[in-house]
Amino acid sequence: SDGYRSLLDLKYGRMGGGYAIPEFGLAYVRDIRFFDARTDKSRRADMLVSACxxxxxxxxxxxxxxxxxxxxxxxxxxxxxxxxxxxxxxxxxxxxxxxxxxxxxxxxxxxxxxxxxxxxxxxxxxxxxxxxxxxxxxxxxxxxxxxxxxxxxxxxxxxxxxxxxxxx
Structure with a gap:
């Protein structure tokens, strides 16, 4: 996926529709893509990243x-x-x-x-x-x-x- 790139975008202020909820240790990033290497197809998704x-x-x-x-x-x-x-x-x-x-x-x-x-x-x-x-x-x-x-x-x-x- 391009999720890691999206997290870097979030870190450096180019969120493209994502946002952070710092009090919950949470980031929401819109429109990342998951890639299937076998078929060369991708699917869009939103990603929530958090930690306990x-x-x-x-x-x-x-x-x-x-x-x-x-x-x-x-x-x-x-x-x-x-x-x-x-x-x-x-x-x-x-x-x-x-x-x-x-x-x-x-x-x-x-x-x-x-x-x-x-x-x-x-x-x-x-x-x-x-x-x-x-x-x-x-x-x-x-x-x-x-x-x-x-x-x-x-x-x-x-x-x-x-x-x-x-x-x-």
């Missing part, structure tokens, strides 16, 4: 919350912010909208996969922005994207609980 707390024990720029519960509350607030940004910027009725979620913060940052999964589940199961149904209904598909297959499987299992049906 670094719980690895290494020195950090900001002080982490004092408890796991507070971390989770803050994760949920962050996830609500970026899901709201995704919904607000969806083109059309959302039927052709894919929400791709990564296992945010569960690698080098040391966040627990279950904590992140249940935070995503809580946000996607909630009504937001005046919706009559859970906000997950705003997306045609929800995919998990990780190089660790077990994380994809775990996140899919968590979100499949209580009939969250449009998860792959």
């Amino acid at each position: 707390y670094c719980l690895s024990g290494s020195p950090q720029l900001y002080k982490n919350p004092p408890s796991t519960e507070e971390c989770i509350i803050n994760h949920i607030a962050k996830f609500r912010a970026f899901i709201a940004a995704a919904v607000a910027n969806t083109i059309g009725d959302g039927s052709n909208t894919y929400l791709l979620l990564g296992p945010i913060g569960t690698g080098a940052f040391g966040n627990d996969v279950n904590d992140i999964g249940y935070a995503f589940r809580e946000v996607l199961s909630s009504k937001m922005m005046g919706s009559n149904d859970p906000i997950r209904q705003a997306f045609g598909n929800i995919w998990f994207v990780s190089t660790d297959k077990w994380k994809n499987n775990r996140l899919e299992k968590i979100l499949s609980e209580d009939s969250i049906s449009n998860v792959e």
Whole structure:
């Protein structure tokens, strides 16, 4: 994808429709492209980039919350912010909208996969922005994207609980 170039554009002020939400450690970049090297085709997408707390024990720029519960509350607030940004910027009725979620913060940052999964589940199961149904209904598909297959499987299992049906 050209996502990395888009992040550099964001950093150097040539955002082309993107914006940062610094209090949530979040950037929203419009119209990146994903390329399929086999077919030479591309698909446009919007990209939200965020990070969770670094719980690895290494020195950090900001002080982490004092408890796991507070971390989770803050994760949920962050996830609500970026899901709201995704919904607000969806083109059309959302039927052709894919929400791709990564296992945010569960690698080098040391966040627990279950904590992140249940935070995503809580946000996607909630009504937001005046919706009559859970906000997950705003997306045609929800995919998990990780190089660790077990994380994809775990996140899919968590979100499949209580009939969250449009998860792959």
